[in-house]
Amino acid sequence: MAIEDGAMGPAEINVEEGDQVTLRLTSDHPLEIHLHGYNLEAEALPGEEAVLSFEAEITGRFEIEDHDTETALGALLVQPR
Numbered sequence: 001m002a003i004e005d006g007a008m009g010p011a012e013i014n015v016e017e018g019d020q021v022t023l024r025l026t027s028d029h030p031l032e033i034h035l036h037g038y039n040l041e042a043e044a045l046p047g048e049e050a051v052l053s054f055e056a057e058i059t060g061r062f063e064i065e066d067h068d069t070e071t072a073l074g075a076l077l078v079q080p081r
């Protein structure tokens, strides 16, 4: 996933319950990323990947937020199996 000008591509990530998920994010500016629901945080720096690795054990739709500006970049969708 890439973050440019405050937008994430792709904006939504779909996984299934029980999946082992690794999100790799790059950003054009320093960024504190927060995945809600799972309450995971990572710091993305330009030229450096931020990695969030977890098992998708909670179903639902969770916002991925830029904690510096408090804006939602996108969402993670975990579908029940």
Ligand SMILES: [Cu+2]
Pocket: 034, 035, 036, 065, 067
């Ligand atoms: Cu947050």
